[in-house]
Amino acid sequence: MVAHVLIAEDDRRQAEVLRRYLEAEGHQTTVVHDGRDALDQARRLRPHLLVLDVMMPGLDGLNVCRILRRESDVLVLMLTARADEDDMLRGLDLGADDYLTKPYSPRELVARVRTLLRRVDRLPSTIDGVRRVGALAVDPKRREVTVGDRPVVCTPGEFAILAAMAQQPERAFTRAQLLEHTRGVERDSTERAIDTHMVNLRRKIEPDVRRPAYLMTVYGVGYKLRDPDNG
Structure with missing residues (x-):
């Protein structure tokens, strides 16, 4: 490009x-x-x-x-x-x-x-169409994220995380796997960097940051995106 x-x-x-x-x-x-x-x-x-x-x-x-x-x-x-x-x-x-x-x-x-x-x-060629997980919608072609009717402004790195996770809801991603989508570079500090992106995303999309409904921590692995409507 x-x-x-x-x-x-x-x-x-x-x-x-x-x-x-x-x-x-x-x-x-x-x-x-x-x-x-x-x-x-x-x-x-x-x-x-x-x-x-x-x-x-x-x-x-x-x-x-x-x-x-x-x-x-x-x-x-x-x-x-x-x-x-x-x-x-x-x-x-x-x-x-x-x-x-x-x-x-x-x-x-x-x-x-x-x-x-x-x-x-x-991103637009690897994910076809709008991905919906509960009230969360990720549109890779327009590079837009919404929760219900509320638009969510994401950085490119944050958007890449959501786009990757929305493509495979309920899959547990390691921090290293998420790094490939966000920055494509591995360093000793990568786990903390991904954690920082996740904290920011939770602030933006979760109804209650203290009790995440979408971005779940998978202990010993990393994170997954779940559909709160599926229990």
């Missing part, structure tokens, strides 16, 4: 390297160097994917991601100089779809971009 990628990186040399690698891959790029420009251009241009550095002047990447997630499902690949796992999880909790810790290889970044775009591009 050829895409429009917005690069938000305050290191101008690094931003230029990323631009060249991504354009060599066939993508259209726009480059900005501070957080406020990143937010403005994301709203104006509506790119397919945002490569977002955490540490930027004006407005940091975490706040850019937080604001955009209220109004957009743009893919977000976050760049951070911090190796601490809690910082990575905070980015995922705000709606980032993947992350890279600096220093990184530009080739690895291009591979991550390719994986994210391929995952989104593949």
Whole structure:
């Protein structure tokens, strides 16, 4: 999939390297160097994917991601100089779809971009029609989720989880299996990352977060999507 990628990186040399690698891959790029420009251009241009550095002047990447997630499902690949796992999880909790810790290889970044775009591009062809589980409906062609008449705004990662689970209700998915649908990358922290996505989904779709009716924990395995109407 050829895409429009917005690069938000305050290191101008690094931003230029990323631009060249991504354009060599066939993508259209726009480059900005501070957080406020990143937010403005994301709203104006509506790119397919945002490569977002955490540490930027004006407005940091975490706040850019937080604001955009209220109004957009743009893919977000976050760049951070911090190796601490809690910082990575905070980015995922705000709606980032993947992350890279600096220093990184530009080739690895291009591979991550390719994986994210391929995952989104593949969803409509792998799931035919609207999937309904109780009052929950997942429409992969329109990329819409509803619970009854209420629309649910999901990040791309959250949508991928629901689309995969709605295709096979009552199946127990491991965290590693869900990761393939959400980010396509395995790392030591993957189980916690999937747990973070699941917490966010429960907040959005469950009538009572303390007593989930749809997204059930399968102890020792992972998660499954159940139909509450089936008891």
